[in-house]
Amino acid sequence: MTVLVIGEALVDVVTRPGQDPEPHAGGSPFNVAIGLSRLDVPTVLAAQIGGDRHGDGLRWALDDSHVTLAALxxxxxxxxxxxxxLGEDGSASYEFDLTWDPDGLPDPSAFDAVHVGSLGTALQPGAKLVAGLVTGADALGVPVSYDPNIRLTVEPDPQVWRAVFDAIAPHATILKMSDEDADTLFPGEAPADLARRLAAEHGIVAITCGSQGSLIAAGxxxxxxxxxxVRVVDTIGAGDSFMAAMLSWCAMYDWPSADELDDTELTDLALYASSAAAITCSRPGADPPWTAELTP
Incomplete structure (x- = not known):
């Protein structure tokens, strides 16, 4: 059981009120890969990482959490x-400096599942390769998960993100988004209604709503x-930890289809993923839990 995660790996330079900037390993796909591996799911991250000091730190963090790097x-x-x-409430706003232009991506047929999301799906020219891999994985019957994790500071046009969603979501059987993502993609639609509608079309759908909790629909x-x-230190990586725990739960149950899950099982899944996100919120930076900290 090995999951391929594709997308950006970067350094979060975190500025807290009244403190000096502090670097942390990050990037949504990077965080998901770390979170998956810490929950005992063998994971390969396909990413571009520089040969500089920051890159060394990212490679060390992957190795420390037993993630295999497929260097692009x-x-x-x-x-x-x-x-x-960071704001006073621990929420984060971002400005990015990144490149995403890989020559090629791994063959999805070598993996049991594929996860994509965020800037790796939207930033050209690499986004075109990601879309092609997702289509190929779906054709092979490899489960695909997708978290749009929209960053308007990098791509400010919501229409671009909507086009990305329309291209990738039909090939995904597991979707997760924040309520902010949902508002950009489907403005004015209530999260619960949206989750039910998307689940009828795509499979297992989760929407995280911050202090309002989370929703999951399937069939x-x-x-x-x-x-x-939890006492919130910051929210960096919380959604990625939710995504990683959601995927690890699905892996434990051999990637169930949406019609195999009932309300009770979805509640178990949502509580498990929410617990992972809460642990990440309780400590600085994107630092997802290990299996020993999280009991399904």
Whole structure:
């Protein structure tokens, strides 16, 4: 059981109120790969990482969490960065400096599942390769998961993100998005209604709603859970930890189809993923939990 994760790996330079900037390993696909591997799912991350000091730090972090790196060429001159500024409530806003132009991607037929998301699906020229791989994986019957994780500071046009969603979502059996993503993609539609509608079309769908908890729908089943009680240090990587835990739960149950899940099972899944996100919120930077910290 090996999952291929594709997309950006970068350094989050985090600025907290009244403190000096502090670097942390990050990038949504990078965080998902770390989270999956820490939950005992063998994981390969396909990413471009520079040969600089920041790149060394990313490679060390992957190795420390037992993630296999499929290094993509060309090797950039410098590792991508995201400047994350934290508000008093721990929420983060981002500005990015990154490159995504791989020459090629791994063959999805060598893996049990594929996860894509965020800038790796939207930033050209690499996004075109990701879309092609997703189509190929679907044709092979390899489960695909997708988290749009929209970053309007990099691509400010919502129509671009909607076009990406329309291209990738039909090939995905597991979708996860935040309520902010949902508002960009489907403005004005209530999260619960959206989750049910997308589940009827795509499979297992989760929408995270911050302090309002999370929703998961699959087929005709539906679950809504409150957020876990936690002292928030920051929210960096919380959604990625939710995504990783959601995928690890699906891996534990051999990638169930949407019609195999009932309300109780979806509630178990939502609580498991929410617990992972809460643990990440309780410590600085994107630092997802290990299996020993998270009991399904």
């Amino acid at each position: 060429s060309p090797v950039p001159d410098r590792t991508s960065t995201a400047n994350a500024t 005709t089943a539906f679950a809504s859970v409150p957020p876990a009680d």
